[in-house]
Amino acid sequence: MNLITGKRVLVTGGAGFIGSSLCHDLLDRGNEVICLDNFATGKKENITDLQGRPGFTLIEGDIREPEVCKKAVKGADVVLHQAALGSVPRSIADPATTNAVNINGFLNMIIASRDAGIKRFVFASSSSVYGDSPELPKVEDRTGKVLSPYAITKLVNEEYARVFGSLYGMETIGLRYFNVFGRRQDPDGPYAAVIPKFTMAFMKHESPVINGDGSNSRDFTYIDNVVLANNLAATTENPAAMNHVYNVACGDSVNLNEMTTMLRGYLSAYDISISKVEPEHGPNRPGDIPHSMASIGKAVRLLGYQPQVLFPEGLKRAVEWYVDNL
Numbered sequence: 001m002n003l004i005t006g007k008r009v010l011v012t013g014g015a016g017f018i019g020s021s022l023c024h025d026l027l028d029r030g031n032e033v034i035c036l037d038n039f040a041t042g043k044k045e046n047i048t049d050l051q052g053r054p055g056f057t058l059i060e061g062d063i064r065e066p067e068v069c070k071k072a073v074k075g076a077d078v079v080l081h082q083a084a085l086g087s088v089p090r091s092i093a094d095p096a097t098t099n100a101v102n103i104n105g106f107l108n109m110i111i112a113s114r115d116a117g118i119k120r121f122v123f124a125s126s127s128s129v130y131g132d133s134p135e136l137p138k139v140e141d142r143t144g145k146v147l148s149p150y151a152i153t154k155l156v157n158e159e160y161a162r163v164f165g166s167l168y169g170m171e172t173i174g175l176r177y178f179n180v181f182g183r184r185q186d187p188d189g190p191y192a193a194v195i196p197k198f199t200m201a202f203m204k205h206e207s208p209v210i211n212g213d214g215s216n217s218r219d220f221t222y223i224d225n226v227v228l229a230n231n232l233a234a235t236t237e238n239p240a241a242m243n244h245v246y247n248v249a250c251g252d253s254v255n256l257n258e259m260t261t262m263l264r265g266y267l268s269a270y271d272i273s274i275s276k277v278e279p280e281h282g283p284n285r286p287g288d289i290p291h292s293m294a295s296i297g298k299a300v301r302l303l304g305y306q307p308q309v310l311f312p313e314g315l316k317r318a319v320e321w322y323v324d325n326l
Helices: 017-028 066-073 088-093 095-115 149-168 194-203 223-235 256-268 272-276 297-303 311-325
Strands: 008-012 032-037 056-060 078-081 120-126 171-177 209-211 244-248 280-282
Touching (some): 017 223, 056 066, 120 149, 120 223, 149 171, 171 223, 194 256, 256 311
Parallel strands (some): 032 056, 078 120
8 A cells, every 4th residue: 555655745724624634644654744724724733743743844824825835835745735615504605715715725736836846736625526416326527516616616626637737747636525524623613514513512412403304415434534545646656547536435325314323322332311312403504415425436446545444433433532532
């Protein structure tokens, strides 16, 4: 299995949930890591233990500033671009800021990388690009009409990367993340993801609110699988793998009712009274995809990807982390 070693790696959004996991992984294997973050959604506590470690550099800055991007890429061997404003509801409430960060910021980063002579540019995309396509499992070359400004930004990122690969000889690889969860994912705020949000509610003995009847399903993907996919994308020497996008998921799905029941069961092992907390149901959220399950065949074939942690074990690990840290 190819993992990044002995490289100087720029991780944008490196203080975020996914970015900080990448920074920890990379440093633990002796890489130099430049972490770029403006702390709009990233958290300093996610990288507190990295401060002062040999090989770790923090640049506090915004990808909307071209000069910041130029500074960050200097001397890097590879870029793992994770910085973005996530959340479909946030993009519906404020499409302009989502566009400025996710499209203008992306363009600044890929231009800076090109100008610095960095060939390998790995970036985070999203399952939201599948939009209203009812097809299951989701296959990379068949998408529907996107349903949110956030999804539009990720689709534009993929097109920019494809064009930069074609025009400038860059090696770009996009990773379409499917509902990533795990340690350090923020449970607070109006745009918190469902698993940490529900975990926090249960731990407070409050009823989590399921959007819709709970039949909506997701291919929940534990963070370690995403870290692996970034490593494989950054190190592959397969020419056929370049300038493509890949689903990063487990190739399975669970509906929200099943997830909530499983989550409550794991948490009840630490606090038996949680077993009596019943979820409630609210309206469906606008812009949400009803069902999401990935085909991971392309990533398996061209990147050598295999999910290392399936959903039940991942949820158990996430619960352990929240119990210890909340």
